[in-house]
Amino acid sequence: MSRGPALAPLRERPFRWYFASRAVNLVGSTMASVALAFAVLEVSDSPTALGTVLAAFSTPMVLFLLAGGVVADRIGPTRTIQAGNVAAGLSQLTSAALLLTGTAELWHLAALAAVNGTAAAMTLPALASVLPSLVPREQLQQANVLVSMTRSGFTVVGPSLAALLVVTVGPGWALAVDGTTYLLSALLLTQVRLPRPERDLDAPGGPAGALRELREGWRFVRATPWFCVVVLAFCVIVALHQGGMYTLGPVLAKDTEAIGEEGWGLVLSAEALGLVLTGLVLLRVRLERPLLLGMLGTAVYGAPLVAMGLDPALATVLLCAFAAGAAIEVFGLGWNLAMQEQVPAAMLSRAYSFDALGSFLAIPLGQLAAGPLAAAFGLRPVMLAAGVGIAAVALATLLAPSVRRLPRAPSTAPPPGPVAATAGTA
Known part of the structure; x- marks a missing residue:
């Protein structure tokens, strides 16, 4: 490209x-x-x-x-x-x-x-x-x-x-x-001037209409297998990553001479560099099978945790952080393409809100559980378990055919059709 x-x-x-x-x-x-x-x-x-x-x-x-x-x-x-x-x-x-x-x-x-x-x-x-x-x-x-x-x-x-x-x-x-x-x-x-969304004139307004539309969104989510599988997986993945990387990571860095506070800053920068450089590649390479490649990438997301759990050497952790940044950029693009190409336009914001809710709800759980688990089992073993858990959950999603086989929509295809028709064929 x-x-x-x-x-x-x-x-x-x-x-x-x-x-x-x-x-x-x-x-x-x-x-x-x-x-x-x-x-x-x-x-x-x-x-x-x-x-x-x-x-x-x-x-x-x-x-x-x-x-x-x-x-x-x-x-x-x-x-x-x-x-x-x-x-x-x-x-x-x-x-x-x-x-x-x-x-x-x-x-x-x-x-x-x-x-x-x-x-x-x-x-x-x-x-x-x-x-x-x-x-x-x-x-x-x-x-x-x-x-x-x-x-x-x-x-x-x-x-x-x-x-x-x-x-x-x-x-x-x-x-x-x-x-x-x-x-x-x-x-x-x-x-940016876009036309107002088309509304059903017979639909109720106010709170009743909002609840009706929320129920429509929930029905669509339940009827879309690949959406349910990936969002449920990320409830666990986000909890593991937030608890392991951002709660325990700085503690390990501070207590480990090989990394230290400055090294931890480099680790986060290496992850960001992986995101940016992978973005440059994806500007030119079409991403086929968006969820298959995205979840394979997510399996690498826990690599820095595995490295810190096994042997917290700065060079190894930096390399793994770069790979994690690159991998999660692939997932982010794959997920957005799946959503934007497969979800009806009139339902897209609601679908994204269910997606975000599933991820955000798990953040406090991971943050609160990380400290007690580290105190009970040790810092590095818990971080290793979190990294391995991220890979296991990501790969398990690929057992679902709807995730593994979801294709890109042809570039000449029309936008996703009416909500009912799309939900019925998901």
């Missing part, structure tokens, strides 16, 4: 504006965690206080994810993203103003974090579902990769930029920059 087709989505005006909006949005969202953490610690140096504010963000995000999918399918993904970005921007700017005037209290930051978490719940399904409306079907792979590479790049740059702002001008100004990026992102998205 030549450079021209690789960058073809950027020739589509709606995608160009969306891409610019998404890039600006990613600057803010990748800065947010660092800026918010130091903002809370400026008000209170208690770890409990920080945990309270983080929980105030994550709890409504999980609670309202399904509602976010319904809203996006009802009013359209671009309008949903705009509204969410405005809400997030205003909440962050309000937090910044309170910090800069010296009037911020913990309950202020917790309440505003809850607003931000609710905004995130509204926008996440819409962000995932909008691409099929912006580019021709044959450009879906390149469009997904371009967005993914941008996200990976800002994941490296954003936290460092936030930390620099915190050190030089303080967390209040860091949050002000963060809030401004959300509002600018919403402004850029006004140039």
